[in-house]
Amino acid sequence: MAALLAAPVAQAIPEADAVKKLQVIPVFVITDPKGVPMPIPRDKALVLPLYLESSQANRELAAFAKSNPTVKAIVTPVPLNVMNEKVLELNKQLKDKSKPLVAPVMVSDADRQQAVTLLKAQGLDEKQIQEGLSVPVFFTRPFLTLNTPEGPRGVFFLSYGELQRALSQVPEAERPKLKPQVADLSVVLQEIVKTPKDNFVIFPTPDYFRLVKEGQAQAQPGGPPKP
Numbered sequence: 001m002a003a004l005l006a007a008p009v010a011q012a013i014p015e016a017d018a019v020k021k022l023q024v025i026p027v028f029v030i031t032d033p034k035g036v037p038m039p040i041p042r043d044k045a046l047v048l049p050l051y052l053e054s055s056q057a058n059r060e061l062a063a064f065a066k067s068n069p070t071v072k073a074i075v076t077p078v079p080l081n082v083m084n085e086k087v088l089e090l091n092k093q094l095k096d097k098s099k100p101l102v103a104p105v106m107v108s109d110a111d112r113q114q115a116v117t118l119l120k121a122q123g124l125d126e127k128q129i130q131e132g133l134s135v136p137v138f139f140t141r142p143f144l145t146l147n148t149p150e151g152p153r154g155v156f157f158l159s160y161g162e163l164q165r166a167l168s169q170v171p172e173a174e175r176p177k178l179k180p181q182v183a184d185l186s187v188v189l190q191e192i193v194k195t196p197k198d199n200f201v202i203f204p205t206p207d208y209f210r211l212v213k214e215g216q217a218q219a220q221p222g223g224p225p226k227p
Helices: 015-024 054-067 080-093 109-121 126-132 160-168 185-194 206-219
Strands: 026-031 074-079 136-141 145-148 151-156 179-184 200-202
Touching: 015 074, 015 080, 015 185, 015 200, 026 054, 026 080, 026 206, 054 074, 074 080, 109 126, 109 136, 109 160, 109 179, 136 151, 136 160, 136 185, 160 179, 179 185, 185 200
Parallel strands: 151 200
Antiparallel strands: 026 074, 136 179, 145 151
């Protein structure tokens, strides 16, 4: 995994089950008020940024609203696994096939820089990192584990800060044994698929916990009205 590339392997768990783990990773998309994505036309593609952080998406929305004051737009949260399927479906519906819809996941500059630092320490050069790293996912060797109803599971994080917060809960004497690592999300999903048992979880982002809490508040009698 450290090398970012993985050879084709026989599947141990269904790929759909691995991809479903992305449901705890909301991405924030600029859409119209009905939730229809609003991609940005470029020379060779339609670009639809998927923001991992709602704050970044809201900053982009503010900039969009300033330059397009007559166009109504909102930020819509969508689970990453659902968004991936939506992008595939939207590409099928495109009339102009010469301009495909691409939906890059926009990670924070801090996480990308931390990923580059870790990968260089593992021996990768700039070209390998540039070609192989799209969405960095952080973990440790040996794996930091999380107790779940199905038993302990190795944890992947989409934020280096979240990994560090989790490590801070580990007894101080044990922390040096857990070495931070990083790999691209596509490689992580391959690793999950090829593992003989369902041994991993993807840790929810802070925005996921926030959205769940907001949803619970709206569902309670007398809670705030649903948007």
